[in-house]
Amino acid sequence: MATLTTAADGADRAIVRRAVARLRDRLPELAGRLVGEILSGEGGDRPSGPREDLWEVCHTGLDHGFAAILDPGRGRADLEWAEELGRRRAEQGLPLDRLLRSYRLAGCVFWDALVEAVTEDDPAQVPALVRQATRTWQTIDQQSSTAAAAYHRTEYDLLRRSEERVNAVVDALLEGRGDGGLVATACSVLGLAPSGRYAVVMLRQDEPLERATGRPADSVAAGGMRFIWRVRADVQVAVVDLGEADLDDLVDALRPHVRAYAGVSAVVDGLADLGAARWMAELALRTCRPPEPDVARIDRRLPDALLASQPALADRLHAQVLGPLARLDAATREVLLSTLTAWLECDGSAARAASRLYCHHNTVLNRLRRIEKLTGRLLSRPRDLVEVVLALSAHRLTDDRQ
Secondary structure, three states: OHHHHHHHHHHHHHHHHHHHHHHHOOHHHHHHHHHHHHHHOOOOOOOHHHHHOHHHHHHHHHHHHHHHHHOHHHOOHHHHHHHHHHHHHHHHOOOHHHHHHHHHHHHHHHHHHHHHHHHHHOHHHHHHHHHOHHHHHHHHHHHHHHHHHHHHHHHHHHHHHHHHHHHHHHHHHHOOOOOHHHHHHHHHHHOOOOEEEEEEEEEEOOOOOOOOOOOHHHEEOHHHOEEEEEEOOOEEEEEEEOOOOOHHHHHHHHHHHOOOEEEEOOOEEEHHHHHHHHHHHHHHHHOOOOOOOEEEEHHHOHHHHHHHHOHHHHHHHHHHHHHHHHHOOHHHHHHHHHHHHHHHHOOOOHHHHHHHHOOOHHHHHHHHHHHHHHHOOOOOOHHHHHHHHHHHHHHHHHHHHO
């Protein structure tokens, strides 16, 4: 029985091959028919690039399909062509569904022509053709699947190269290499104006900003602000095109998503100034303190940012002014520093500081006098007060670094 089945299958294939051999003489006509079928279902928005080579593509694809049937021992040139076509259509930006539709239509044109050829030769052989239908459509499915796989690989590669170029341009801007050539490239690649209202945001990488975008250049926040993100080793950095928004709008957009710390630069006037903006955002980030999430604007943290920019001088100021407190036990030192912090945050009001610290206002005054004695600075003297305030900030920054 198996021998009879194999013999019948071989006879059926021979019928198909004879019909395909006759169809090869009609290849230009069939290619034209396929072009008509493809164009009949597509509107005027079809890319002009693929239209120009459509007949040649149809002719080549059908020819490779015929060759796979007539001489299967010579390999699968039809699959090699499908891979090439998938890659080409991805590069041309043709939607994948149109590519797959063209394969379905090619199958229909080929099958209709095959039925015509067999019927003209001997109608009694049509049942043999029907028995080969499954193999024929499996072959067409192989071709379309190969084209789709190549299309997806090429699409991914194009996207990766595009993102790599975006990342390279953003890195150069953030590093301060904003010369005329780079600015012109950035305008083209990022779609940004050379002059405008820009800021830089920097977030700790261990607490990434939640954003619903797969590509860095696509994120848009409230108020029409556009974020172009760059992930680095330990932080995420964003170039922000503010549009008409101000820094308060930017902070409001960021705050609900920040789980740790964010630094925000001042507004700069163009792409060439983004290197300075990145530096300001980094300094602002370094002024953030635990335990609560914090969004730090450089223009609201200038004294702390100044100290953060000069850590050696900050350490010297801290040691010179608050060094005597280091001789106290840790608990006493913390009480004095907490009292000083509360008094400063309460605008020098001992009564308000006492309420915050749950103690008598005379206790606050006694602690402040002890600080004055230890440091040799009078909190009523402006110059001394400035030194104490800066030294306290330096103390906090030192703790953060440790």
